[in-house]
Amino acid sequence: MTFRAPVRDLAFALSTVGHDALVKRAFPELDADTISAVLEAAGGFTTDVLAPLNRRGDLDGAKIENGVVRAAPGFAEAYRQFAEQGWNSLAADPQFGGQGLPKAMELAVFEMVHAANMAFGLCPMLTQAAVEALTLHGTEKQKRLVLPKLVSGEWTGAMVLTEPQAGTDLAALSARAEPDGDGGYRLYGQKIFITWGDHDATDNICHLVLARLPDAPPGVKGISLFLTSKHLLDDEGNLGARNDFRPASIEHKLGIHGSPTCVMLYEGAKAELVGEPNQGLAHMFVMMNAARLQVGVQGVAIAERAFQQALAFSQERRQGRAAWAADGAIWGHPDVRRMLTLSKAKIEAARGICLTTGVLADIARLADTEEERAAARARQELLTPIAKAWSTDVGVEVASLGVQVHGGMGFIEETGAAQHYRDARIAPIYEGTNGVQALDLVGRKVPMAGGAVMRELCAEMQVTAQTLADTAELAAVGRRLAAGVGALERATEWVLANGGTAAQAASTPYLKLAGDVIGGWFLGRQALAAAGASDPWLQSKPALARFYAAQVLAGAPGLADSVCEGAGDLEHVSPEALAG
Structure with missing residues (x-):
C-alpha cells in the first residue's frame, strides 16, 4: 500500500x-x-x-x-x-x-x-x-x-540509561565514571537497549550516558550525566582515534527491525561531565521528556500508517453482502466502517494532544511575561505523560484494528499490516512505560499547584462544551464533552484527596480518562472550526466529533467510577488465586 x-x-x-x-x-x-x-x-x-x-x-x-x-x-x-x-x-x-x-x-x-x-x-x-x-x-x-x-545531523546522538539490572529503576545503575587526571573521565560498564547506539550512517555518534562518580551517594541522587563520542575530538572538534566503547550485539526484537538496538560496552571510554555532578537524572530528564513527546507522536504516526493501509484495503476487498456498498467492498460493512471511523477519530484526537504540547513548549520559552511562561510550562508538564501514553496506546489499538480490518490477510506478513502492529507495540514501553507515565500524572502532575493546572484545563474544556452545545449540529458533542469533563473533574478530586497506593492503583484508568476527554475536546474544536463548511473533507470533522462523542466520551463516567474505586481488591489478590 x-x-x-x-x-x-x-x-x-x-x-x-x-x-x-x-x-x-x-x-x-x-x-x-x-x-x-x-x-x-x-x-x-x-x-x-x-x-x-x-x-x-x-x-x-x-x-x-x-x-x-x-x-x-x-x-x-x-x-x-x-x-x-x-x-x-x-x-x-x-x-x-x-x-x-x-x-x-x-x-x-x-x-x-x-x-x-x-x-x-x-x-x-x-x-x-x-x-x-x-x-x-x-x-x-x-x-x-x-x-x-x-x-546539522552530521553526527547523531544516543540516550544511554538502561542496564541489565536497571530498567525503569535507575537507582540501580552501576556504570561508573572515574576521573582521568586531566579534567575528564573514563566510563566503565554495560548498557542495553541503546537505540541507534552504533551505525554506519554518520562518521560519529555522541552518547549521553548516566553513570556514577566514585564518591557518589547511593540511589538516583548519585547519578551524573556524561558526554562521550565514538571518536575522540581535538580542541577544534576534528575526529581522532576510536574511543573505548563498542557494540557487543544488537537485540532481536518484535518490531522496528530497521532500528539497531545495541548492547554497548564502555571499556574506559573518555568522557566529559554534562552539567553538575550527581544531577545527571535531572539533566537527562530534559532529553527524556523531549523523547517522550516524540514517542507520543510516533503513536499517532504508526496509527496513521496502519489506518491508511486498512482504509485502502477495505475499498479493495470484496466479501459477503455489504449493507452500504453495492460492489461488496468490505468498507460497506457497518462494523468495518465503525473500526475505521474510530481509528480516524482517535488519530485526530491524539494528534491534537501532541501538537498542543509542542505549542505549549514554545509559549513556555517565548511568551512575553513570566506568568504566561509559567502557565504554559505547567500545562505542558501536565500533558506530556498523556501525550506519550494515551497516544501510543492509540497507536497499538489502531494498528490492531488495522489487522482486524484485513481479516486473515492481516495476520499474513506479506500484506504489511502485521508490521505496523509489531512496530507499534514498543512505543507504550520505551521512554518510560505507560504505567510509569500514569504514575507521574497522578503523583506529580495533577497535584501541581494543589490541582489548579488540571482544574483550569477542565474549566477551559467546559467553555468549549457549552459552545458546542449551542451549535445545532454539534449539540450532542457538547453534551457528551460536558459530561466527560465532569467525570474527569470528579476523578481528579478523588486523586487529589486520596493519593498514595490508592491513586497509584487508579493511575492507568485516570490517564485513559484524561486522554479520552482531552482528545474529545480537540475534536470538538476541530468540529467548530469546520462547522458550516461546504468542502466534503471539512464536513467530515463534525461527523468525527459526533462519532467520538458517542463511542468514546460516552464511556467517561464509567471510567471515573473505575478511578474512584482505587485499589479495590488488588491489595488482596494473590498469584495463587490468579493461577487457579
Missing part, C-alpha cells in the same frame, strides 16, 4: 491548537505559505524516500558484522539526504545552526517521518533529544564543538 503523508490533516490540526496565534506573536517572519511549503516538502521526502524503505528495513533489518553495526539497506543514504535537506535542524536554536521554527511544526514533520518509517525516525528523534539536553546543560566547549554537528 502506498503511503500518503497526511499534510492536509496536519496543517488543519496545527491551525486548531493555537499554532497560528503562536506564530503571529513569536515567529512573525513565518507566514502561511512557508509553513505550507515546509509541510509539503516533508510530505514529499517521507513519501518518496523513507516510506519505500520501511518494508525492507523490517525484512532485512540492521546487522552487526565484525563489531560494526550496519544500518538496514538504504537507511544510511536516506539519512544523508535527510540531514542535507535540513530536516534535522527545524526547531533548533539558530546560534547552533538551527532554523528556529516552532516546536509543533517540527513535531508535524516528524509525525510524517515516523509514519513513513518508524525505525528510521528513531535516529534523528534521539539526536534532537540530545540537542535539547546539551543546549540547556552543556558546557560552552560542548556547545561549540558538538551541538552544531548534532543540529
Whole structure:
C-alpha cells in the first residue's frame, strides 16, 4: 500500500491548537505559505524516500558484522539526504545552526517521518533529544564543538540509561565514571537497549550516558550525566582515534527491525561531565521528556500508517453482502466502517494532544511575561505523560484494528499490516512505560499547584462544551464533552484527596480518562472550526466529533467510577488465586 503523508490533516490540526496565534506573536517572519511549503516538502521526502524503505528495513533489518553495526539497506543514504535537506535542524536554536521554527511544526514533520518509517525516525528523534539536553546543560566547549554537528545531523546522538539490572529503576545503575587526571573521565560498564547506539550512517555518534562518580551517594541522587563520542575530538572538534566503547550485539526484537538496538560496552571510554555532578537524572530528564513527546507522536504516526493501509484495503476487498456498498467492498460493512471511523477519530484526537504540547513548549520559552511562561510550562508538564501514553496506546489499538480490518490477510506478513502492529507495540514501553507515565500524572502532575493546572484545563474544556452545545449540529458533542469533563473533574478530586497506593492503583484508568476527554475536546474544536463548511473533507470533522462523542466520551463516567474505586481488591489478590 502506498503511503500518503497526511499534510492536509496536519496543517488543519496545527491551525486548531493555537499554532497560528503562536506564530503571529513569536515567529512573525513565518507566514502561511512557508509553513505550507515546509509541510509539503516533508510530505514529499517521507513519501518518496523513507516510506519505500520501511518494508525492507523490517525484512532485512540492521546487522552487526565484525563489531560494526550496519544500518538496514538504504537507511544510511536516506539519512544523508535527510540531514542535507535540513530536516534535522527545524526547531533548533539558530546560534547552533538551527532554523528556529516552532516546536509543533517540527513535531508535524516528524509525525510524517515516523509514519513513513518508524525505525528510521528513531535516529534523528534521539539526536534532537540530545540537542535539547546539551543546549540547556552543556558546557560552552560542548556547545561549540558538538551541538552544531548534532543540529546539522552530521553526527547523531544516543540516550544511554538502561542496564541489565536497571530498567525503569535507575537507582540501580552501576556504570561508573572515574576521573582521568586531566579534567575528564573514563566510563566503565554495560548498557542495553541503546537505540541507534552504533551505525554506519554518520562518521560519529555522541552518547549521553548516566553513570556514577566514585564518591557518589547511593540511589538516583548519585547519578551524573556524561558526554562521550565514538571518536575522540581535538580542541577544534576534528575526529581522532576510536574511543573505548563498542557494540557487543544488537537485540532481536518484535518490531522496528530497521532500528539497531545495541548492547554497548564502555571499556574506559573518555568522557566529559554534562552539567553538575550527581544531577545527571535531572539533566537527562530534559532529553527524556523531549523523547517522550516524540514517542507520543510516533503513536499517532504508526496509527496513521496502519489506518491508511486498512482504509485502502477495505475499498479493495470484496466479501459477503455489504449493507452500504453495492460492489461488496468490505468498507460497506457497518462494523468495518465503525473500526475505521474510530481509528480516524482517535488519530485526530491524539494528534491534537501532541501538537498542543509542542505549542505549549514554545509559549513556555517565548511568551512575553513570566506568568504566561509559567502557565504554559505547567500545562505542558501536565500533558506530556498523556501525550506519550494515551497516544501510543492509540497507536497499538489502531494498528490492531488495522489487522482486524484485513481479516486473515492481516495476520499474513506479506500484506504489511502485521508490521505496523509489531512496530507499534514498543512505543507504550520505551521512554518510560505507560504505567510509569500514569504514575507521574497522578503523583506529580495533577497535584501541581494543589490541582489548579488540571482544574483550569477542565474549566477551559467546559467553555468549549457549552459552545458546542449551542451549535445545532454539534449539540450532542457538547453534551457528551460536558459530561466527560465532569467525570474527569470528579476523578481528579478523588486523586487529589486520596493519593498514595490508592491513586497509584487508579493511575492507568485516570490517564485513559484524561486522554479520552482531552482528545474529545480537540475534536470538538476541530468540529467548530469546520462547522458550516461546504468542502466534503471539512464536513467530515463534525461527523468525527459526533462519532467520538458517542463511542468514546460516552464511556467517561464509567471510567471515573473505575478511578474512584482505587485499589479495590488488588491489595488482596494473590498469584495463587490468579493461577487457579
